Amino acid sequence: MTTIARDLNAEHSLTQSEKKKIIFLICSVLLFSVMNGTMFMIAIPDIAASFSLLPSQVSWVVTGYIILYAIGALMYGKLADIYPLKTILTIGLCLFATGSIAGFFAPNFLMVVFARMIQATGAASIIALVFIVPSRYFPEEKGRVLGIVSSTMAFASGIGPVIGGLIAGALNWQFLFLISAFVLLTIPFFGRFLPKEEKQEGKVDLLGALLIAIAVAALILFITLFVWWYIIISFVFFGLFTWRIFHSDNPFIRPDMFRNAPYRTTIFAGFLAIMTMFGMMFMLPLLLSEVNDLNTLFIGLTLFPGAMAAAFTGRFAGSLADQRGGKQVAYIAMALMIAGFLLLSTFIGSPAWVISLVVIISYMAFPFLQTATASLISAVLPRNEIGVGMGIYNLFNFMSGAFGSAVIGKVLDYESGVRLNPISAADGHAAIYSNVFIGLAVLTILNVSYFYLSFKRIKV
Known part of the structure; x- marks a missing residue:
């Protein structure tokens, strides 16, 4: 087993064989973590039917998970600046597996929600640490590894609904819990292949952690439920x-992190970009159901090629980040978003196979x-702040996803007699979908302008 000091270049302490094993392991558990979320989205109607629940009640299967997942990503990121990754990940995987086993045997809905929340406290360690x-173990090729990680996330997002639909249909939704329990098998391998690290000086401000946890939980509850007193609490x-x-003297998050202009710009631009991406992902199943009249399985199959294309392009994105830097990759990402949103706005109302091609x-x-x-954040922060910096980044991702989905959900409640895209094939209720995609394209244009002008004044 390789032993490293935190302040040394860990990459040079690892052999090529060890690097490959670490990448394979983190992508394996990431696959389970991301699939766990997307599979249960598909199973919500079945869970509601099993316990005779209203939509507002069964939504806690998702809402409770998101709250602890978001908070946990921030907490684990902070802990990673002090404690060895091996220790944190082992605890997280044990919690994830415990929640999965508890959920499989849950006798009532309350236990299902409780099991999902235990799952979230463990799964958050995965999304935080990957x-x-x-940045810690592959500093000279972090872009390539981040590309592989992003590809895995895209693949899991695409395959999750398909697998979830098949398992829930052929067996029972409770077997979705059992799949996630297999992460237990990876713990011995992490113990063997992750480098042994020394604990760093420092401690966690527990009061600060509690305050930010309550604030974030209340904000997510407001975003998802639109109950106004939650925003006051937040x-x-x-x-x-x-x-x-x-x-x-030892704050949970140092105030000067937000005085770091490149970090602040990346977080804000990332928030807006992820908000539009998650808004699109939230809207597409509704579009395919209402406009194209597809069932759950065919919706998953229609979106599957896009997820696979994303999985295959991740490696290229990572290599490009190593060669040209994170800024150039961000410009490519936003250009693809603008083009994709405009094409989706234009082809709404077309056959599902056309939408499947366009969404790629x-x-x-x-x-x-x-x-x-992720590459920009690791480049602009000191090494001893990357953990909490990534934690804040992940937290903003979850909040932006929840916010984007909630806002677009409200917008779709209205009818539109005007098409903002004059060449769109959409008519009737489909017009509102076309208009929302135009809005997402405009927001992305404003975002890329802000990103360009901000970094024009910054040397990175």
Whole structure:
């Protein structure tokens, strides 16, 4: 087993064989983590039927998971700056597997929700650490590894609904829990192949962690449920957290991180970009169901080519990030997003196979976007702050995804008698989908302009 000091270049301490094993392991558990979320989205109607639940009740299967997943990504990122990754990941995988086994045997809905929340506390360690591993263990080829990670996420997002639909249909939705329990098999291999690290000086501000956790939980509840008193709670606790980080000797997040202009720009531009991407992903199943009249399985199959295209382009995005830098990859990502949104706006109302081809362009933007933002963050932050920096990045990703889905869900409730895209084939209710895609394209144009003008003044 390789032993490294945190301040050394870990890449030169690992053999090529060890590097390949680490990449394979982190992608394996990432596959389970991402699939776990997408599979259960498909199973929501079956869970509701099993326990005779209203939509507002069964939504806690997703909402409870998202809240702890988002908070956990931030917490694990902070812990990774102090504790060895091997220790953190082992604890996270054990929690993930425990929640999976508990969910399989859950006798009632309350236990299902509880099991999902345990799953989330463990799965969050995976999403947090897979973006830290490339910067810590592969500093000279982190773009390539980040590209592989992004490809795995895209592949899992595409295959998850298909596998979830098949398993829930052929067996039972509870067997979806059992699939995730297989992460237990990876723990001995992580213990063997991850480098042994030394614990660093420092401690976690528990009060600060509690304040930010409550603030984030209330904000996500507001975004998903639109209950106004949640936003009041969120503002109060964000205010208390802000006071805490300026008055604590060892704050949970150092205030000067947000004075780092490249980091601040990347986080904000990434927030807007992920918001539009998740908005698109939320909208496409609704579009294919309402306009093309497809069932769940065929919706998954229609979107599958886009996810596979994204998986195959991830490696290219990573290599390009190593050669040209994260900024150039970000420009490519946003160009693909603009082109994809405009084409989707134009071809709404066409046969499903046409939508399947067009959506490939938008989906290909995802690995470019993930690789670019993660590469930029690791480049502009000191090594001892990359963990919490990535944690904040992941937290903003989850909030932007929830916000984008919630806002677009409200917009789709309205009818539109005007087509903003004059060459669109959409008519009737389909016109609102066309108009929303035009709006996403305009927002992306504004975002890329902000990103360009901000970095024009920054040397990175």
